[in-house]
Amino acid sequence: MSKFVAEAFGTAILVLIGCGAIVIGGYGPSFPLGIVPVGLAFGLSIMAMVYTIGPVSGCHINPAVTVGVAMAGRMPWSEAAGYIIAQVIGGLAGALILYGLLSGKLAGYDLAKSGLGQNGWGADYLGGYGAGSAFIVEVIATFIFVFTILRATAVDQFGAVAGLAIGLTLFILHLAFINVTGLSVNPARSLGPAIVVRGQALAQVWLFILAPAIGGALAGLVDRASGTARWTSERALKEVA
Numbered sequence: 001m002s003k004f005v006a007e008a009f010g011t012a013i014l015v016l017i018g019c020g021a022i023v024i025g026g027y028g029p030s031f032p033l034g035i036v037p038v039g040l041a042f043g044l045s046i047m048a049m050v051y052t053i054g055p056v057s058g059c060h061i062n063p064a065v066t067v068g069v070a071m072a073g074r075m076p077w078s079e080a081a082g083y084i085i086a087q088v089i090g091g092l093a094g095a096l097i098l099y100g101l102l103s104g105k106l107a108g109y110d111l112a113k114s115g116l117g118q119n120g121w122g123a124d125y126l127g128g129y130g131a132g133s134a135f136i137v138e139v140i141a142t143f144i145f146v147f148t149i150l151r152a153t154a155v156d157q158f159g160a161v162a163g164l165a166i167g168l169t170l171f172i173l174h175l176a177f178i179n180v181t182g183l184s185v186n187p188a189r190s191l192g193p194a195i196v197v198r199g200q201a202l203a204q205v206w207l208f209i210l211a212p213a214i215g216g217a218l219a220g221l222v223d224r225a226s227g228t229a230r231w232t233s234e235r236a237l238k239e240v241a
Contacts, residue, residue, distance in 0.1 A: 087188040
């Protein structure tokens with residue numbers, strides 16, 4: 001049970017800090033210069049959580065990561081389902097806490113206008129990209145992110161710096177792709193704010209569930225295949241020797 005609580009907690013922190021940098025910090029309207037602090041908010045948040053709850057749950061805090069880990073054969077699907085439910089609950093909790101803080105603004109806060117740092121696409125969203133580009137970006141970015149996590153955590157010697165590599169990867173992905181979709185790579189990060197904001201954010205959230213899930217699954221399959229290939233190669237070398 002502690003694993004699920006840790007996953008919910010970590011996901012809530014990620015949404016609160018990352019999306020908070022956009023709407024409370026005010027970096028969203030200052031793009032492109034604001035991309036750096038927003039990317040750091042998300043990247044450093046996940047890095048902090050890796051070292052905080054990593055020893056408890058592995059710090060997935062992302063359904064796409066959990067799908068990748070399960071596809072790679074590193075955890076049973078029965079446990080993965082519990083992780084995903086906990087992450088979705090955590091993402092919603094983080095969004096609700098963020099909205100509660102914004103509601104305390106004395107001048108008032110227009111949720112429909114200013115949002116909660118939700119993901120999206122379209123002519124009126126950031127760089128004005130279409131659904132096709134948004135889908136491709138989310139699949140590719142999620143694949144890069146999840147595959148990095150799988151490889152960084154596959155070898156014990158990387159243990160001390162795995163969190164740094166994971167956090168910096170999320171940061172650089174924001175630099176490249178935030179203007180397309182706001183960069184999700186995490187269905188729970190997208191779903192929480194979308195449920196609170198509703199409207200177009202909720203209508204578009206399907207893409208930020210499906211595309212990261214595909215990217216995460218592909219990363220898991222590639223990781224599993226590379227592991228099988230390495231084991232086969234090592235076995236062949238032993239037989240020759």
